[in-house]
Each structure stands twice: as structure tokens, then as C-alpha cells.
Amino acid sequence: MKSGIPRSGMILFVMVAFVLSACSVLASATLASPEPTIINPSSSPQPPTEITPLVQATNTPVAPPPISLSNFQSLVSLYQWNLGSDIVKITGVVLSPLADKVALLAVRYPEQYSLELRESETGNLLWTQSLGTKAAYSALAFSANESLVAVGLGSGKVVLWNVSDGSLSKTLQGASYAVRAVAFSPDGSLIAASASDSMVHVWQVSDGDARSPYVSKNNVGNLVFSADGRYLATASNVFAVYDLSSGTNVPVLYYDPGTPHATSEIVFSPDGRSLIAQGELNDVNHNAWIPRVLIWELSSNRPASRRITLIDPIQNMVVLPDGQSILGYDAAKGQLDLIDISNKAIAGTVNLGTIFFMDYSADFSRFMVVMKTSVAIWGIPQ
Numbered sequence: 001m002k003s004g005i006p007r008s009g010m011i012l013f014v015m016v017a018f019v020l021s022a023c024s025v026l027a028s029a030t031l032a033s034p035e036p037t038i039i040n041p042s043s044s045p046q047p048p049t050e051i052t053p054l055v056q057a058t059n060t061p062v063a064p065p066p067i068s069l070s071n072f073q074s075l076v077s078l079y080q081w082n083l084g085s086d087i088v089k090i091t092g093v094v095l096s097p098l099a100d101k102v103a104l105l106a107v108r109y110p111e112q113y114s115l116e117l118r119e120s121e122t123g124n125l126l127w128t129q130s131l132g133t134k135a136a137y138s139a140l141a142f143s144a145n146e147s148l149v150a151v152g153l154g155s156g157k158v159v160l161w162n163v164s165d166g167s168l169s170k171t172l173q174g175a176s177y178a179v180r181a182v183a184f185s186p187d188g189s190l191i192a193a194s195a196s197d198s199m200v201h202v203w204q205v206s207d208g209d210a211r212s213p214y215v216s217k218n219n220v221g222n223l224v225f226s227a228d229g230r231y232l233a234t235a236s237n238v239f240a241v242y243d244l245s246s247g248t249n250v251p252v253l254y255y256d257p258g259t260p261h262a263t264s265e266i267v268f269s270p271d272g273r274s275l276i277a278q279g280e281l282n283d284v285n286h287n288a289w290i291p292r293v294l295i296w297e298l299s300s301n302r303p304a305s306r307r308i309t310l311i312d313p314i315q316n317m318v319v320l321p322d323g324q325s326i327l328g329y330d331a332a333k334g335q336l337d338l339i340d341i342s343n344k345a346i347a348g349t350v351n352l353g354t355i356f357f358m359d360y361s362a363d364f365s366r367f368m369v370v371m372k373t374s375v376a377i378w379g380i381p382q
Contacts, residue, residue: 064365072338072348080376081123092138097362127166139179143188152179174201185229194220214249221264235266265317308344316358
């Protein structure tokens with residue numbers, strides 16, 4: 001039986017069906033996710049691609065080395081700048097913990113006391129504030145984070161200034177007489193001040209809340225916190241240590257055998273275990289004061305001390321981070337002495353000449369000296 005579709009029509013139908021099938025396959029291939037193309041590097045080498053980092057690499061500044069027994073003789077004056085010709089005198093200076101700023105108590109004619117903040121390398125003035133009253137003692141201190149600088153005034157007030165712009169932070173009133181020394185605790189939570197009323201005053205920095213005053217036997221010329229902030233040591237003609245965590249203002253007194261000559265040199269060792277001071281024993285046989293470095297172990301709480309005999313008294317005494325060496329300025333010879341604690345001897349000297357003030361950076365990599373008309377920053381060259 002013959003079909004009703006002509007042979008030519010059948011051929012056309014088959015061809016149309018084939019075309020439609022091919023189009024369907026092509027569409028499926030187009031809609032499917034393409035497979036990754038893998039190129040064999042050995043057969044088809046590609047030029048290297050340069051990758052640009054999102055943040056350009058920078059050289060990390062190398063921190064200056066702290067002064068030590070090994071590099072002491074390499075000390076040099078790194079920067080120096082002159083004081084203003086209109087300055088009559090400088091009554092106090094302090095170097096910031098990072099050694100990038102210097103605060104000075106300057107007196108201009110006739111008796112205009114002001115606080116100046118300057119860049120340590122250039123001497124460029126950052127800001128100045130008139131104090132309106134005397135500031136005859138070197139009662140200056142930076143907080144550890146360099147956010148505040150404290151000034152003790154002749155009126156008995158301690159004024160805190162913001163380092164960033166020289167604005168007033170707060171004024172603390174405790175003493176009735178001139179403030180001789182100020183110090184921040186290492187964490188910046190407390191500030192202490194000693195005055196000519198034989199009292200040591202301590203405040204909370206945050207709200208200015210005052211503790212009960214600590215009574216001293218004489219006018220305190222220097223005070224220092226221990227590294228953990230628990231103890232406060234003071235120096236006059238006796239050395240006293242107050243336990244700030246005890247809730248009492250009664251000190252533990254450390255006496256040198258005999259009668260120590262009045263001194264203001266007192267520091268804690270870096271590990272906080274020792275109290276180190278300079279005292280002078282009255283040698284009645286030779287009618288002379290013999291200067292010595294005195295070292296007490298705080299844990300023993302005994303009057304006996306280790307002693308290192310000195311030829312001349314030293315000023316601006318500090319213990320270096322190694323805990324085995326002491327720096328101090330010998331004014332009689334105009335030199336900085338390095339004292340080896342273990343060997344109880346002077347291990348080196350550097351000539352500084354006649355200076356009026358001196359202060360160290362927190363890491364003891366830099367120190368500042370103030371001469372009659374200029375300021376110099378010393379350190380180890382990098």
C-alpha cells in the first residue's frame with residue numbers, strides 16, 4: 001500500500017528533523033558551564049605576570065639601641081639647637097618617653113614663667129603656655145603615653161596640659177608651698193608631687209581625686225614609682241618607700257648607717273626588686289662626706305645595704321635596662337659615668353662638659369642635656 005506522502009516530502013521531513021536536532025544540541029552546549037582550560041606550561045609557556053601589592057611595602061624603622069656597657073663609649077651628640085635669645089634662664093626640663101619632644105620651663109624678662117613644648121631634633125616650638133606664677137624647681141613629667149605633661153608650680157598647684165595642643169587638662173591643689181618634684185605612675189593612673197611642706201601628695205589622674213598625703217621627714221627633692229606602680233620612693237635626707245596598695249601613709253624607711261647627706265638621687269632597679277640611691281657618709285675621722293651608691297633589696301626590708309664607693313657625687317642617676325649598670329653625671333669633672341654594679345667600679349666615662357639639666361628617654365636610648373645656651377640630644381648612632 002502506498003503512503004500518502006510523496007518521496008520528496010519524506011526527504012524534506014527528515015532533513016528538517018536533523019536540523020532541529022542539531023540546533024538543540026548546540027543550545028545545550030551553549031547553556032552549560034564551560035570547563036576550565038588547562039594549559040601545559042611545558043608545551044605553551046606564558047610570560048610572567050607582575051602582581052602589584054595592595055599596600056606598598058615600607059621599611060620598618062629600626063629602634064635605636066639602649067645604652068649599655070658594650071656601647072657606652074660610642075655615645076655622641078646627635079642633635080643640637082640653641083635656646084631663644086630672650087630666655088633669661090631655664091628652671092626645668094624633661095625629655096618625652098619616646099625622645100621626640102622636650103618640655104622646658106623658661107623664664108623671660110623680668111620674671112615671666114612659661115612652659116614650652118619643642119621638637120627634640122630641631123628645637124621647633126610646638127606650643128607655649130604662660131604659667132602666671134613661679135616654677136622655680138624642675139618639677140616636670142610626661143605621662144608614659146605622652147598625652148599629658150605635668151608642671152609643679154610655686155603656688156603648690158600641679159597643672160596638667162594636653163601634649164597634643166597645649167590645652168589645659170586639669171589643675172590639682174594639694175600643697176601649700178612650692179612643688180619640688182612630680183611623677184606619673186607607669187600606667188598613668190596616678191600622679192605624685194612633693195612640696196616644701198614635707199608632704200607627698202598623690203592624685204587619681206582621671207578625676208583629680210586626692211589620697212591622704214604621705215608625710216616625709218624633710219622636703220623631698222625626688223620621687224619615683226616602681227615599675228608595677230605599687231611603691232612610691234622618695235628622697236630627702238632619708239630614703240622612704242610607701243606601699244600604695246596598703247591603704248596607709250606610713251612609710252618603710254631605709255637608713256644608711258651613719259647620717260646620709262641630703263640627696264635627691266633615688267631609683268628602682270628595672271625588675272623592681274631593689275632600691276638604688278646615692279648617699280654620702282660623714283667620715284668624722286677625715287671631716288669629709290664620702291659619696292656612695294646604696295642598694296637595698298626591697299624583700300628583705302633591712303637597713304643594711306650594698307655600697308659602691310664613688311670619687312665624686314653623681315647627679316641624674318638611672319639604672320640601665322640590663323640591671324647591671326648605672327649612669328650618673330659627675331658635675332665636678334663634667335662627665336657621664338658608667339658604673340658597673342657587679343664590679344663596683346666605674347666602667348667608662350663620656351665628657352659632657354658643664355650642663356645645667358639632664359633627662360633620659362624611657363628606653364634609655366637617648367638622653368638630653370641643657371647647657372647655658374643650647375640643648376643637645378645624645379645617643380648611639382644607628
